[in-house]
Amino acid sequence: MITRMKLLFALLIVSLTLSSSLRPTFAxxxxxxxxxxxxxxxxxxxxxxxxxxxxxxxxxxxxxxxxxxxxxxxxxxxxxxxxxxxxxxxxxxxxxxxxxxxxxxxxxxxxxxxxxxxxxxxxxxxxxxxxxxxxxxxxxxxxxxxxxxxxxxxxxxxxxxxxxxxxxxxxxxxxxxxxxxxxxxxxxxxxxxxxxxxxxxxxxxxxxxxxxxxxxxxxxxxxxxxxxxxxxxxxxxxxxxxxxxxxxxxxxxxxxxxxxxxxxxxxxxxxxxxxxxxxxxxxxxxxxxxxxxxxxxxxxxxxxxxxxxxxxxxxxxxxxxxxxxxxxxxxxxxxxxxxxxxTGVHGRIFSSEGGRPLRGSITIKGINHTVKAGRTFADYHRLLAPGGRYEVMANVAGYKSRNTCIWLEEAAMTLDFVLDPEVTLNKGGSLPRSDCECDCGNTSKLEFVDFIWGSHLGVFVILIAVVGFLYLLLLRRRNINLSKHRHP
Known part of the structure; x- marks a missing residue:
């Protein structure tokens, strides 16, 4: 009986191994x-x-x-x-x-x-x-x-x-x-x-x-x-x-x-x-x-x-x-x-920074298939069955995705996307950087200064106040100890 159980268990393991080796289609x-x-x-x-x-x-x-x-x-x-x-x-x-x-x-x-x-x-x-x-x-x-x-x-x-x-x-x-x-x-x-x-x-x-x-x-x-x-x-x-x-x-x-x-x-x-x-x-x-x-x-x-x-x-x-x-x-x-x-929906993908073309991709909510934009003009041509409501999303690495809902009739629709960079730009329209782009040390210093004097300034002031208060307490205690030594 034990031998049969072992045999059945071995067959089960083999069958599970074989089934797991098959590539899933649902991806x-x-x-x-x-x-x-x-x-x-x-x-x-x-x-x-x-x-x-x-x-x-x-x-x-x-x-x-x-x-x-x-x-x-x-x-x-x-x-x-x-x-x-x-x-x-x-x-x-x-x-x-x-x-x-x-x-x-x-x-x-x-x-x-x-x-x-x-x-x-x-x-x-x-x-x-x-x-x-x-x-x-x-x-x-x-x-x-x-x-x-x-x-x-x-x-x-x-x-x-x-x-x-x-x-x-x-x-x-x-x-x-x-x-x-x-x-x-x-x-x-x-x-x-x-x-x-x-x-x-x-x-x-x-x-x-x-x-x-x-x-x-x-x-x-x-x-x-x-x-x-x-x-x-x-x-x-x-x-x-x-x-x-x-x-x-x-x-x-x-x-x-x-x-x-x-x-x-x-x-x-x-x-x-x-x-x-x-x-x-x-x-x-x-x-x-x-x-x-x-x-x-x-x-x-x-x-x-x-x-x-x-x-x-x-x-x-x-x-x-x-x-x-x-x-x-x-x-x-x-x-x-x-x-x-x-038919279908057609357009191009641009950057809000200067309007340059962005080679990204287009996805449709509920449809597990991505259409890529062209290399030079960032143009996309998304074939879709007419007579339906679609949510169209444009995606580009380093940029905020943008989506919009359309109702596609029998005729084709033109839909361009303008995407914003994920990082915040300064007033000059470019990323904060030092005069020498290759000086990673200066860049790090600037990032540290931004960290201190940005949204964390309040926390930094509190920390200074606490450290100052502790310093005064230590100084007062030192003066008291000195007075005791002088007047036995």
């Missing part, structure tokens, strides 16, 4: 939750994300005909850069395993310059056997170039957003006509994961993944979307769960993501009419949990609100269907980018 704001209104389990339960599994069927030359090769794509990108040089620039964020450049088109009225504007990125061809996105992104770039002088929506994007387009993240997989890259790695499972310790070794990551991660460290993207194929739905975080169970697992900005996904779905020709996905949108973990995905990593580590867009039921449709797919997705792609400036 990220993830939580199991009842389904939002409008969400229902439907006939696709159990079908999961079978569309994402390795496609072993051979893509024939006949099916692939009409799609741009990697060489064709590079020529098209560079040709676009020459044709629309006044509103674009072409650059590369790295190379694939086989050395193919990962070309990016930036579209803006001031390409390459940092402005107090939000940045958006589109990424296509994450999976090699899903090439529709790479084609549609060239359609998008060329349409904006042809229409921005006349079309209000295109002009809004060019003048108020920095749009970055990466047509192909996985050119090697496209050439091989398979899902993974040249190393047969699924790039949408290669990012560090919030739930499990996978992909933590930077040296083991694929060069395409590393390029995306470096890209986000260089450019402060507000939002983004990656284009996939095999279904018709706008997918949003979280994409996984701690227990790997299929369930609705919401992130802190669940309402905002639902709004973004619905913006795409409602603008689409038929996505919102889906019989599989209510309203044409889905929470990733509710559809099918994945780990190491790019979507969750963007939100957690880049502060970038990313959607995963499934834009074609057929992964590799015939090329003659591409113009139709473009027309179906055109308004969705445009409206999603434009939503960065048409």
């Amino acid at each position: 990220r704001g993830g939580q199991h939750a009842p389904l939002p209104s409008g969400f229902e389990y439907s006939s696709y339960v159990g079908s999961a994300r079978h569309l994402f599994e390795e496609n072993r069927s051979y893509i024939s030359d006949e099916v692939a005909q009409g799609y741009m090769t990697n060489s064709d794509l590079e020529k098209a990108v560079k040709a676009f850069g020459q044709r629309c040089s006044n509103i674009s620039r072409i650059y590369s964020i790295g190379k694939s395993v086989n050395g193919v450049p990962l070309w990016v088109i930036e579209i803006s009225d001031k390409p390459g310059e940092e402005e107090a504007e939000p940045a958006f990125k589109y990424i296509g061809n994450v999976h090699g056997d899903e090439p529709v996105g790479r084609e549609l992104l060239l359609f998008l770039a060329n349409w904006i170039c042809d229409n921005y002088l006349e079309d209000p929506l295109a002009r809004t994007i060019v003048e108020n957003v920095h749009l970055h387009i990466l047509p192909s993240m996985n050119p090697d997989g496209f050439s091989l006509r398979r899902r993974g890259n040249a190393n047969n790695v699924d790039l949408n499972r290669d990012f560090p994961d919030q739930f499990f310790l996978i992909n933590e070794d930077a040296d083991a990551r694929q060069p395409e993944t590393t390029a995306i991660m470096s890209w986000l460290r260089e450019i402060h993207f507000t939002a983004s979307a990656s284009l996939h194929g095999g279904a018709l739905v706008a997918n949003y975080p979280w994409d996984g769960t701690l227990d790997k169970r299929r369930t609705y697992f919401r992130c802190p900005d669940d309402e905002t993501f639902r709004f973004m996904a619905s913006t795409y779905s409602r603008s689409h020709y038929n996505m919102s009419l889906s019989k599989e996905f209510k309203g044409g949108i889905t929470n990733g973990a509710y559809w099918y949990p994945i780990y190491g995905g790019m979507q969750d990593w963007n939100y957690i580590h880049g502060g970038c609100f990313e959607l995963t867009l499934e834009i074609s039921d057929n992964k590799w449709p015939s090329a003659n269907e591409l113009p139709t797919l473009w027309e179906y997705n055109k308004m969705s792609m445009l409206n999603l980018v434009a939503s960065l400036v048409k």
